[in-house]
Amino acid sequence: MTPAQPTRDRLLDAAERLFAEHGFDGASMRTITADAGANLAAVNYHFGSKSALIHEVFGRRLAPMNVARLQLLDAVLEETAQRGEDRPTPRAVLRAFLAPALSLGRQEGREFFVLIARAHSSPHPELQAHIVNQFAEVAVRFGAALQLALPSAAREDLFWSMHFTVGALCHTVVNTQLLTLMSEGLCTDVDEDAVLERLVAFVAAGMEGGLDS
Amino acid sequence: MTPAQPTRDRLLDAAERLFAEHGFDGASMRTITADAGANLAAVNYHFGSKSALIHEVFGRRLAPMNVARLQLLDAVLEETAQRGEDRPTPRAVLRAFLAPALSLGRQEGREFFVLIARAHSSPHPELQAHIVNQFAEVAVRFGAALQLALPSAAREDLFWSMHFTVGALCHTVVNTQLLTLMSEGLCTDVDEDAVLERLVAFVAAGMEGGLDS
DNA sequence: GTCTATATGGGGATAGAC
DNA sequence: GTCTATCCCCATATAGAC
Known part of the structure; x- marks a missing residue:
């Protein structure tokens, strides 16, 4: 018992x-x-308190996810160096950023990611602050990696692109059931690898193509 | 008095x-x-009731915004026909979709758009249902226009692209102050036309480029 | 560490006078 | 249409026995 x-x-x-x-x-x-x-x-x-409980619910998941992101990024940079190339591809960097988030959604913490997206637009300032703190290192590291991958891009452009990327990611993880509804069952998230590749392709193209024109 | x-x-x-x-x-x-x-x-x-009040708060803004979207789309299609071209550009279609949303954020209902984004991830099913209803016609019309603009794209791909686009849009309208914070003031939303063009460029590139690879 | 009982406050909604 | 007064419910938090 x-x-x-x-x-x-x-x-x-x-x-x-x-x-x-x-x-x-x-x-x-x-x-x-x-x-x-x-x-x-x-x-x-x-x-x-209840507020402290909410805080702990976030801390328990965010920390490992961001560790995974940084590890994947290290692997990408290492592999790039081993091949003798001087810069990673934007796709590889973006995949390192997006994959841990989507895979978190597929494992234990499937429900958790809804909370991240909700925290982004939450009226409770403590939640937003919590996210900013947890993501600070990730933002810096990935910002630098993207700058390396796209040397000709302005820093400002990269920030905006990352912003759009996070938006697409959150919406994807949270609201794909809404997409399934609107597409009358055509689009589902059962194959999460396929979703990841779609998302990577979209934001990588947006990032590279959006800068030119 | x-x-x-x-x-x-x-x-x-x-x-x-x-x-x-x-x-x-x-x-x-x-x-x-x-x-x-x-x-x-x-x-x-x-x-x-309070619930009915919430419903009205949404209805008051969503209806005009979606009317504006459809009018802009009509204008794009008409202009395309006048030029003797057989299809609109994806950018023009996407701009017709995004501009009314961003401009709503600049006028009277600046605070309102926060509510849309929040409703997307809201636990109240009535809110999600409300959004789906209000967007149904817009989704159909713009889906068809995008299919016209990108004839070789699969319907499924277009749905996913629109999904990513809505995600980027919502996140942009709601959380740009968070971006301003993370970029240490480099990125702001004071020039909303510039934000619109950035967003259009990003999602148009994502849509066209994401399909190929 | 876990339980019961309770303190304290705020919420949405309504009845009925004006 | 507007106001007062009030009903009733549920929330978080705590005190104190076990």
Whole structure:
């Protein structure tokens, strides 16, 4: 009868799922603790407040995802050097950025990515601040790598391109069911590798082509 | 002392502003009616419920924006025909789709567009349904126009491209302050025409280039 | 660490006078 | 159409026994 996971982890899992389903305001401590098979007071005991719980839900996933991004980027740069080429392709860099996000959506934290997208447009300033902090290093490293991949591009252009890319990514991860609806079932996200390649192709072309004209 | 606008309109204005600032759950009927200089019971009298108020806030802006999109699209197609060309350029079609959205953000309803983006990832299914309904005709007309502009593209590819485009658009309208932050002031949205052209260039290139490879 | 019971506050909605 | 007063519910958080 003893649960396999400690209460703290069960609370995080339940919170993640219910926040994704009902929103941060829509999921109450009552439903979260009930879903986790814990007592109503458990959240306050383990985290201190609901706000702190939200914070932890994000921290638990964002850190590993960004580590994966940086590792993939290192691999891309290393492989480029081994081949004796002086710069990576934009596609390779962009894939390193996008793949961990999409693959997070396919594993354990499928619901979690909804939360990231929602946090981007959240009225709670603490959430936006949290994201900015977590992404700061990633933004710097990938900004530099893209500048290397596209030496003739202005820094300003690269920032804008990354901005559009993040937008397409978030919308893709969160709202593909809406696309499925509008395309009457033609477009689905069952083949996530195919989605990744579509997205990479789109933003890479946008980035290279958008700069010329 | 009599207010220039009827209570109903003042309620809609206040609701739009406060929803944008504090979210749909964060802005209460009490703060909305107070901000509008109306009585607490006014929302229920004029709209029936808070949910119906939200519905009206969206309807008031979405309808004109989508009308503008369709008019611009008609103008593009007409001009194409006058020139004796058999198909419009993807850029022209995409500009007709994107311009009304960005220009809405520059006029009266600057705060409103935050709400659209938030509705996309909202846990309230009624909001998503509302958007789908309002966009149905636009999606069909622009889908056909893009197919005309890019005859060799598969329908599936066009749907995905439009999906990425909407994502980039929403993120741009809502979160450019976040970009300004990350770029340390290099990128701003003060010149909205320039933003539009950047976005058009990006998604047009993504659409044309993403299909080939 | 976990539970019960409760404090405290705010929410949406409505009845009924004006 | 507008106002007051109020109903009723649910939220977060905590105190204190176990």
